[in-house]
Amino acid sequence: MTVAPKISYLDIKEIVLKRIKNFTWAPGSIMPGEIELATEFGCARATVNRAMRELAEDGYIDRKRKAGTRIKSFPTRKAKFVIPIIRDEIELTGATYRYALINREFRDPPDWLRTQMTIPQNTPVLHLMCLHYADSKAFQYEDRWINLNAAPKAVDQDFEEMGPNEWLIKQVPFSDAEITFSTINADTQVADLLNVTVGTALVTLERITWFTNAPITYTKLYFHAGYQMTSRL
């Protein structure tokens, strides 16, 4: 006799997802409860629960106590982009990573920066301009501002060898951040640095980083022409 191998929560996810895609259970309708499914699959309710919990997380179903589980009519798809360490991103393509500091300046924060970071007028900041190369090609221009009240050790760093991101991550590896993707037409400065013609459309990524509610740093990254981000969902 062959023994039926025990069903896993992954199997259940797969089966249920198939039924959803099948329209076995129509979009918008209530699907069977956990106990019913557990009986059908011959497993414990906890196993079904885990499968359903993950399907809800993936945006396929809505769950509510007492009301039951409902197939979403319009599944909420979430594109997840892993924000890579730039060195890794470049080395993954087989290219050699190189970093260069272009400028380093202590100064008062400009108004737009104070608004972005919500820091008071007298906050001392360090402004860095950096370039990241893939082989000999400019891959990304980094416009970096560091709040020196929040990260006073940055004063003693010359940032000649190590990029500010790598340095900051060593100081505070775990922090909160808000990132914004957008696009701009390259101005003369950026065009020159990234070796493109003025006006070229470039992907930009802005990031504000906090550590325990104190704004530490603001960055604007300008990617090389043709940069794109892909995600499966």
Add this chain to the structure above:
Amino acid sequence: MTVAPKISYLDIKEIVLKRIKNFTWAPGSIMPGEIELATEFGCARATVNRAMRELAEDGYIDRKRKAGTRIKSFPTRKAKFVIPIIRDEIELTGATYRYALINREFRDPPDWLRTQMTIPQNTPVLHLMCLHYADSKAFQYEDRWINLNAAPKAVDQDFEEMGPNEWLIKQVPFSDAEITFSTINADTQVADLLNVTVGTALVTLERITWFTNAPITYTKLYFHAGYQMTSRL
């Protein structure tokens, strides 16, 4: 006597995360095992397990059987963007959504599309050009291609009232997709449609959608100037 309220897996997540951010456990080091933590918190191993599983999912720790759980030196941050239904995205801003079909044409697929969608040469496709308005302002231009072998019912749709995305989602609400964010300089056609000057940098989103491994549709969305996506991580 006050009874200590039972600890939840969420409490554990919080406590452990605090210790990680604290450097109580150094980045790169091994942290205590599940049994040890369960003892410390006075709860079952399963409870600790769930907390740790989610922290791993969130990119803070790495877990390996036998080897134990290690604090990541470089946490992998994932930016999650919810891909909204355009009608919802526009109506959420308080504006009125309006859709307009610009052109509809049956034709053979151009070479670049066949490459993108991996469909054979003789596949009949429907090419649609659509505009999505927020109030009277052009919000997004949609360049849509539908594989008529995969979605034959599209032949009978005039797409005058309902946009192709809404229609397709009703046909197959749950499908797989690959999306790519990028940027382009507006050409004369797009500039005209979105009412910007030629060369303006625009955010674009390309999406290929499959249903049970059959490529259904390819879209390229051109957003209005100044469009940006923000995510917290």
Add this chain to the structure above:
DNA sequence: TGCCTTATTATGTATAGACATAAAATCCAT
């Protein structure tokens, strides 16, 4: 009819115990 209280119920979480599994650590024979 309408409002408030109470019961019901599906999901949410916790637990102790068990077995599975991947991978490191050890041991052994060559």
Add this chain to the structure above:
DNA sequence: ATGGATTTTATGTCTATACATAATAAGGCA
């Protein structure tokens, strides 16, 4: 030493049971 087989161990998963909780449904009263 070196390669291969074996043991050990931390995480991965499943089960049966229990209680918690949110939200709907039902009941009762004015």
